[in-house]
Amino acid sequence: MTGIAQCRYTWLLIFMIRDHIKHAIEHAIAAAQAAGDLPAFDIPAVNLAKPRPDMGDYAASVAMQLARAAKMAPMAIAQRIAKHLPAHPAYTVEVAAGYLNFRLTAAHLSAQVSDILQAGAAWGNINLGKGQQAQVEHGSANPTGYATIGTARNVTVGDTLANTLEAAGYVVHREWYVNDAGSQVKKFGASIYARYCQHFGKDEPMPANGYMGDDVTQTAQRVAEMVGDQYLNTPKEQAIVALGRLGIDTMMATIKHTMTRLNVRFDNFFSEKSLYSSGASDRALAMLRAKGLLIEHDGALWFSEDGSPIRKGQAKKKTDAEYASDASDDTDEDADESKTQNAVQAVVIRSDRVISDPDERATYFCSDIPYVWNKVHERGFKPAVYVWGEDHQADVARLYAATRALGLNENDVKILIYRFITLMSGGQEVRMGKRKGNAIWTDDVLDQAGPDALRYIMLSRSIDTKIVFDLDVLKEQNDKNPVYYVQYAHARICSIERKVESSGSVDNLKSNIQNLKFEHVAELNLIRKLLELPEIVELVATTLQPHHYVTYAREIAQSFSGFYENCRIIDAAPDVAASRLQLAKASRLTLAKVLHLMGMTAPEKM
Template identity: 60%
Template sequence: MIRDYLSKCVAEAIAKAQQAGELPDFPIPTITLEHPRQPEMGDYATSIAMQLARIAKMPPPKIAEIIAKRLREVSLVSLVSVVSDTTDTPDTSDTTDTIDTTPSAFTVEVVSGFINFRLTPAYLSRQVDVILEQGERWGNINLGKGRKAQVEHGSANPTGYATIGTGRNVVVGDTLANTLEAAGYQVHREWYINDAGSQVRVFGASVYARYAQALGMDEPLPERGYQGEDVQEVARIIAEREGDKYLHMPKDEAVRALGRLGIEEVMTNIKRTLARLNIRYDNFFSEKSLWTSGLGYEMIERLRAKGLVIEHDGALWFSEDGSPIRSGQGQRRTDEEYAADKDESGQALPVQAVLIRSPKVISDPEERPTYFASDIPYMWHKVMLRGFNPAIYVWGEDHQADVPRLYAAARAIGLPDGAIRILIYRFITLLRSGQEVRMGKRKGNALLIDDVVDEIGADAFRYIMLSRSVDTKFTFDLDVLKEQNEKNPVYYVQYGHARICSIERKAAEEGWDQGSGVGGQGSEAISSPLTPHPSTLTSVELALIRKLLQLPEVVELVATTLQPHHYTTYAREVTQAFSKFYEECRIKGSPPDVAHARMKLARATRLTLAKTLKLMGMNAPERM
């Protein structure tokens, strides 16, 4: 990336200036480059001179001048390795600040303490060919250097079909997985099946009741059972397939067996739903297996050996610093009771211990102790046994309280720092007819992903789920979305892609672009240079190229911040830049060399849009 290259150049320039005694000795900080808001300030800028003013005891403009001067030597030496050969004359202006960095990829300018870099038209025009050469690899970076990363997402309780609540989880998780792949990681996608615990037992009993009902028996749904139609459907499917054999065995055994079968059926349905959203997994990990394999008990012993396990009333607790639990802890309390939770001096007591195992919550030794207890062997399994680093968790905000516990447990069992990374996303609010849709899986009134995808389509669904920062709780109005179907920004981007495809088809049919290979597989196009001299490129064309070149930066941004909404912003910006190009720069009817160059730019745009859409898990249609 040119940005990283510039950053390195600045660091080298500072080092050289220090060697020459022009700047005092100090450790060189990380040089960050930004895109100035004002295009007249160039393509990249660094405020490093301002940051160094204090430590160097010099005024920022002076520091900037020194760096800029040394930058010339640095870039003269190493630009050749980054930029392919060129004989283009650099774009120089007459200001005394401007430094000619022949062979020039950029010019440097010092403005009130900022060091501004401007990519030259020559460099920009060459990049179109670079994009075309990279093809589908365009946008990929090597942040991961082949390391193994995991994204665990979805992971809803297998007690019903996939609801809209899970929708944001899977779309964000899948997009992050796509991103890490593009960023050079070996990515593993996993769904964690909570197939142990009391909800699963309730689910099994619910399936049993519905199964018996489907076979004409008068079996009531258990107290607090799952009332949804999905459970009825699952029970019906099982009854049709398996007959009534589960009515002829002890009920306990039947409930257990039907629970297992029910989970299988539910997961089959969920997988089908996810396939509609273009989401696949490498593995579905069973929570229960952590306990049947014995790993869970090993972990508890590991913690116990460190003195971090406390026994109290026959239950086991994890306490990060070994401090004892207090009376009342582990019970649901009111606001007032929390407020009253103070020590002798009136200081509020932190909640320190987390329940691992209790005879009250579980009587069956084959089942897992508590939800939190499973998390400990699970992260060990991810990081230490399977070597994922980072292991990323995509969790809804209802799990936020577990975040510090999980990190504490990770430290306690000795996972490397930063090996697990937890992303918390906010829940969305749904409106239908102006009313908030309240959702509960157990009550069966949850809106299913399938229903919404039926209404608005998979691409729009993914786009909406990705369009906001995961920290933002947003409102998803189904009626508006349906009404404004064609105004959804997703169609703007896809339309842009389809329009470029159309141009390419037409160009091939009508022969506007002789010899460029447009419409064919185009290997000649790659080898043929962008004929017009860079100075003939219009500002609109240059702006489009600049925007295209940001794709690797956006991939890096998403990979490091785990915030996939940046893609939607970027996709719109690229489309917008292309639309302006399309309005102002005619291809058909232009002189052959200009038409040729513009066709290449259009195709580079298509590659960029297609890649961005692919990263978002969306289709890039050739026709709409």
């Protein structure tokens, strides 16, 4: 069992024990059928679950699933499958309550520790992506304000997923979509202009619904310091355009700095505007027009997924009461429109009538269409992952519809919706918003808590769960945050290793990472926990739910504590100490890997 293959692909072998068991069960069922122990039926795909620890390491419930097809009791089926399972050095099999339970042997578990050590930084990597290009587009907040903690949640999720897809064998591209087109940008420019003038003592009122926040004021000041007062004498319209552009660049520079502090990096900042200037928008719309899915109606251009006409009453903003009455009005005339049943509601792409400014006639959806084409078809990202806040919830169905309409495979597009962060303020939950002036800047939180604690909070809940952010608690929480529990375990291992290094016994302990031997239940449980890493990477890569890491990281630290409390390293007999030191190192590698996947540091001292 030695040789190059094992050295280079150890991580693959470790991961394969689970799949090996699956196949062994399928073969055993077939063998049982051939021997007449089981009747004929189609063999289903076998799934393995993680049972309670006292039941073993993997459990198959296939016997219960087969009870009906085989017309036999689950227990009897399980026993007959087990009868045809050949003995294997890596595991033992027990039948209990209709389950087939597989327990990895101490010898097998012991052997995996040296495999982990040999895999090193690559430990935990899997080959799910097979080198396919994937993209995670995240962040993408409007460049009209500093990064809020909402943005922090977005990029922490996105960055962690990008790390994960990389570990899962994809070539990953990280992108921020810059909304540098549209009316908000113009409004932002006007706000910058007003603050710029005020900075130089010239009286200039803020535009209606302008950006009133300090972040815009500070950005305007920075612009003023850069370019001086030269725009005071330029015509206002020109000055607004020029200062708006400078303002966006300055704001993006601030945001990029915040991202760096958060340990988030991007490969590209993609300009929304470029979709128009390059003609990509026109080309994508032409494809839809050729399919008859673009409709002129009421002075606007609409996307209608099935080409059906725009319904009466769709073209104006409604109140809740109007929606209610609308529904009852429409029932008669819509009864025959069966093909609209499954299509998404038509959506405006461009309006000539209501929006006066020609530059602002396109809606966001107008750029979403060429953008998805650009991602999936032109750049070949499969999947193209979107990370969106829940205010974009209604856009999900539309983008999928547009993807289908363009002839792309919608399975190549993965849109994630995370829930908002609300603020605890005076005992009340409040929704945060830049316009409301109660936004919390990521930089301020980083000043107080640091990137690791912030990322940990952002990852600690499923994206489907809102996060309630309490600034007062956060301030006190510095040393109580659960992230320190995980990092502490890592630092503690480093400390042990330092101690071993400085003691005289270092040669004995470090001599050999082969033939390690473990017997104590705390040792074996720790190894079991470490061996879950590739499966966790697979879980996060397939579900795109990064919070699983937080649970797993804590479990590793917990298992290590159990080992630490029960199994002394330095005082143990030399051969025992040698094995345990290597297990501690494997634990350190695994902890560090999970922390790095989450974008956090693995400190050697705290």
